[in-house]
Amino acid sequence: MITETRNIRFDSLPLDCGETLSPIEVAYETYGTLNAAKSNAILICHALTGDAHVAGVSASDGKPGWWDSMVGPGKAFDTSRYFIVCANVLGGCRGTTGPGSVNPASGKPYALGFPVITVPDMVRLQKMLVDALGIERLLTVTGGSMGGMQALEWASAYPETVISAIPIATTARHSAQQIAFNEVGRQAIMADPDWNNGDYYGGQPPARGLAVARMVGHITYMSDESMRQKFGRRLRDKETFGFDFSADFEVESYLRYRGTQFVNRFDANSYLYITKAMDYFDLAARSGSLADAFRNGKSRFLLISFTSDWLYPSYQSVEVVEALRSMNRDVAYCELPSNYGHDAFLVDVGEQTEVIHGFLASTFKARA
Amino acid sequence: MPATTDTRRKPFVREILGRSDYAIISELVEPDSKVLDLGCGEGELLAWLAVNKGVEGRGIEIDGRKVQRAIARGVSVFQGDIEQALGSYPDQSFDYIILSQTLQETRWPLKVLEEMLRVGKYAIVAFPNFGHWSVRLAMLRTGRSPRTQCFPYQWYESPNIHFLTIRDFEILARDKGWRVEREIFLSGRRIGTWMSNLMAEVAVFLVQR
Numbered sequence: 228m229i230t231e232t233r234n235i236r237f238d239s240l241p242l243d244c245g246e247t248l249s250p251i252e253v254a255y256e257t258y259g260t261l262n263a264a265k266s267n268a269i270l271i272c273h274a275l276t277g278d279a280h281v282a283g284v285s286a287s288d289g290k291p292g293w294w295d296s297m298v299g300p301g302k303a304f305d306t307s308r309y310f311i312v313c314a315n316v317l318g319g320c321r322g323t324t325g326p327g328s329v330n331p332a333s334g335k336p337y338a339l340g341f342p343v344i345t346v347p348d349m350v351r352l353q354k355m356l357v358d359a360l361g362i363e364r365l366l367t368v369t370g371g372s373m374g375g376m377q378a379l380e381w382a383s384a385y386p387e388t389v390i391s392a393i394p395i396a397t398t399a400r401h402s403a404q405q406i407a408f409n410e411v412g413r414q415a416i417m418a419d420p421d422w423n424n425g426d427y428y429g430g431q432p433p434a435r436g437l438a439v440a441r442m443v444g445h446i447t448y449m450s451d452e453s454m455r456q457k458f459g460r461r462l463r464d465k466e467t468f469g470f471d472f473s474a475d476f477e478v479e480s481y482l483r484y485r486g487t488q489f490v491n492r493f494d495a496n497s498y499l500y501i502t503k504a505m506d507y508f509d510l511a512a513r514s515g516s517l518a519d520a521f522r523n524g525k526s527r528f529l530l531i532s533f534t535s536d537w538l539y540p541s542y543q544s545v546e547v548v549e550a551l552r553s554m555n556r557d558v559a560y561c562e563l564p565s566n567y568g569h570d571a572f573l574v575d576v577g578e579q580t581e582v583i584h585g586f587l588a589s590t591f592k593a594r595a
Numbered sequence: 596m597p598a599t600t601d602t603r604r605k606p607f608v609r610e611i612l613g614r615s616d617y618a619i620i621s622e623l624v625e626p627d628s629k630v631l632d633l634g635c636g637e638g639e640l641l642a643w644l645a646v647n648k649g650v651e652g653r654g655i656e657i658d659g660r661k662v663q664r665a666i667a668r669g670v671s672v673f674q675g676d677i678e679q680a681l682g683s684y685p686d687q688s689f690d691y692i693i694l695s696q697t698l699q700e701t702r703w704p705l706k707v708l709e710e711m712l713r714v715g716k717y718a719i720v721a722f723p724n725f726g727h728w729s730v731r732l733a734m735l736r737t738g739r740s741p742r743t744q745c746f747p748y749q750w751y752e753s754p755n756i757h758f759l760t761i762r763d764f765e766i767l768a769r770d771k772g773w774r775v776e777r778e779i780f781l782s783g784r785r786i787g788t789w790m791s792n793l794m795a796e797v798a799v800f801l802v803q804r
Binding site for chain 2: 554564581586
């Protein structure tokens with residue numbers, strides 16, 4: 228499956244902060260075919276550092292999609308049955324307008340002139356894309372982590388559009404711990420002299436700061452167990468300690484590698500803006516209570532969490548489930564066993580596939 | 596909503612589900628109603644009720660693997676403990692709350708029953724009868740905690756922590772002012788009401804607050 232990222236332009240997007248972005252570009256990919264009744268459309272929302280390329284092989288760089296194990300013919304999100312849409316998020320750096328995009332008013336990149344965005348802003352832009360594609364109802368909106376926040380926001384803001392939602396390894400609001408980890412990432416970026424108050428486009432980007440932010444992120448995506456299995460205390464290409472500050476341990480070398488790799492594909496300012504949007508997200512605060520956020524509509528829900536995910540622990544999914552049940556909504560929930568920590572939704576797909584496959588098939592049969 | 600008395604489906608139901616208490620329960624449930632099944636396993640009963648009676652079903656099950664299988668077959672099941680999970684439902688959210696062969700395993704059976712009657716218009720409770728003659732005889736003969744076909748476990752590994760008889764349940768219902776709409780007794784097959792507390796291995800009660 229060779230895929231191509233396409234672009235669509237909208238005139239303007241009003242934002243929660245009061246400002247309006249204009250014009251605005253969205254990068255997106257689609258897979259499968261929209262049926263005549265337009266009843267088989269699924270929107271997949273990506274996590275913090277994802278992009279529109281969710282599945283297949285990219286026509287431009289030959290890389291597989293970030294959720295290729297879950298999306299494709301015969302897979303959980305079966306592209307031979309469903310029409311899949313995935314868009315790069317607002318504020319991102321992979322084709323959709325973000326801080327690295329050119330501000331038409333100045334002819335230069337927005338940088339910190341980019342308005343602070345929210346998860347509801349991201350979803351409002353996705354709604355414009357879905358409307359432009361002629362889709363009136365979405366069989367499912369799904370995603371893991373920040374993608375799951377967007378799925379929850381979709382179900383709350385557009386209950387008439389959302390037939391079902393599958394929020395995975397996610398929360399309706401960040402805890403102090405989640406905000407704290409994001410803040411460490413932001414501080415690492417802003418402490419890098421190359422960050423230059425966000426004004427580094429055309430020059431040297433804050434590569435060291437962004438790499439450290441990514442290293443911290445990576446630690447939170449794994450579990451104690453998965454790190455023990457993957458690295459243990461093994462040394463990297465040496466028999467004894469170097470008695471210096473080179474990467475002695477494999478885990479050090481791995482984190483350094485992932486940090487440096489990340490710099491090549493991600494913009495530091497996007498990291499600041501998107502993590503801030505995640506921290507601001509609070510479905511309960513806006514509606515009065517979490518239960519009230521789901522007052523309207525008939526959407527069906529499947530929530531999934533993972534046993535070893537300590538970044539988005541199961542209690543946060545249960546909190547959402549409890550709110551849905553107090554509104555007497557149709558909700559299924561399971562905590563899948565996995566050692567992979569938060570990364571489980573990306574890498575541990577066996578049982579996840581079985582559950583989602585059945586949930587989608589029954590939803591399609593009953594509601595579409 | 597009166598309980599259905601249509602028994603023509605009975606042999607068919609029994610064949611499909613292979614469990615006599617399920618067969619009775621599926622008779623009691625009115626078509627197109629809303630049902631919550633506590634300890635629903637892999638969702639067999641709810642799936643059957645959805646297809647054959649147009650029932651809108653939900654389930655609660657603590658075993659993760661069973662929950663996965665239930666969701667995979669299209670049943671909306673929540674992974675959790677029934678003694679905690681009932682609390683978040685509003686009053687009278689369901690027509691029927693089903694508790695099949697689990698009451699004797701709960702820590703606080705009375706609280707579970709009261710919650711069932713708060714959340715549902717009807718409670719359907721099926722439980723193994725500790726008053727069955729085989730239990731009484733086993734205890735009398737051996738002087739030990741009885742082990743029978745219905746209660747096969749050693750005392751130290753039994754999940755059954757609150758034994759009750761049909762008489763116990765009837766007295767509790769009377770004391771609490773619950774209305775027993777139907778009582779059905781099973782001993783391999785359906786049996787009559789004659790000396791039911793001695794003769795029935797399993798009882799199914801349809802109760803209303």
